[in-house]
Amino acid sequence: MTENLPVYGPTTVFPADQDTRGDVIVRVAFTLSRTQLATALSVACATTGHDAAHMAVDEIRTEIEGYLAATGVVQADEDARQAPEQALTAAIARAYPPPPAPAALQSPLYRDGTVVLQTLDHGDVTVIEPHWCTGHDDDTVGRLADITHDGPHVRAGASTSRHGYVDIMDACISHAPFGDQPEPDPVLSLRVDVEMDATPEDARKVAQGLRVASLRLDRTADEVERLRGGGQ
Incomplete structure (x- = not known):
């Protein structure tokens, strides 16, 4: 049972090969006894020349994790010389998909x-x-x-005392003639949104912004209608 064990790390990410760029980061968790921890630290200190008595906590953990990582990588390199390559590439791509x-x-x-x-x-x-x-x-x-063809964006907003500037409307003429659902004529791409807890003063500023948005939206809709009627 491991659910009640204290968990430490990973403290850092260890490259499998200093001269090769990695493709993925694989995190592995070990359950270790204190004897195993001391053994790993002993081997790591013997390799690096560090004195465990004067090491900071992060340094101790890094050395132990580094020992475990290095041991696994060395064994993986040895096994790679014998492992058959057929069917492995597809399995790795399935388990560790490459980034787009x-x-x-x-x-x-x-x-x-x-x-x-x-x-x-x-x-x-x-x-x-x-x-x-x-x-x-x-x-x-x-x-x-x-x-998609997009025209200049037409926006409207309000400057509130509590929330600063609030964007209320964003609209533009848009046309996607080759889309999955092709648009034979330009359309109005539109977003109208405002959500806040407002003081009466800020609510009136938002109301004024909505009136401005309405006027600009009417003008832009008229322009889209003209273009759909064959206007230039």
């Missing part, structure tokens, strides 16, 4: 009314670039279905 590759930024090429974008599933594609789109320089490379 970092997303690459787009390198858009703008032309007269179009833009060339990179996709993971269709390579380079040339798509119509609406005049209201703010561009794709900060987009990451994804699927063709992920390509």
